[in-house]
Amino acid sequence: xxxxxxxxxxxxxxxxxxxxxxxxxxxxxxxxxxxxxxxxxxxxxxxxxxxxxxxxxxxxxxxxxxxxxxxxxxxxxxxxxxxxxxxxxxxxxxxxx
Ligand SMILES: [Zn+2]
Numbered sequence: 001x002x003x004x005x006x007x008x009x010x011x012x013x014x015x016x017x018x019x020x021x022x023x024x025x026x027x028x029x030x031x032x033x034x035x036x037x038x039x040x041x042x043x044x045x046x047x048x049x050x051x052x053x054x055x056x057x058x059x060x061x062x063x064x065x066x067x068x069x070x071x072x073x074x075x076x077x078x079x080x081x082x083x084x085x086x087x088x089x090x091x092x093x094x095x096x097x
Contacts, residue, residue, distance in 0.1 A: 001056045004045040005064060008079075013041035017076035025083035025093035033087040040082050042070070047077040067091060 014021045025037040042061065048054050061067050061082075069091040070080040083093045 028085035030090035031088040
């Protein structure tokens with residue numbers, strides 16, 4: 001399975017799925033930091049609907065961007081969002097709408 005991943009800025013991501021725009025990281029689950037949590041958006045070339053697609057995507061996201069954890073909105077499974085804590089490098093956040 002061949003998947004290409006493109007990083008989008010927030011404005012571009014909003015055009016793909018505005019539902020995801022209100023979804024944001026609020027606190028790092030590892031160290032409790034709430035500041036400057038860096039949210040990023042990526043567009044997959046295929047919708048992440050199967051386990052195989054998610055597996056391939058995850059591997060590629062890690063290889064190309066060093067990220068391992070992502071979330072998407074059911075309305076559009078091509079656009080995903082990630083976040084990273086600047087304090088401890090953790091990617092697991094509490095997310096809020
Ligand atoms: Zn942290």
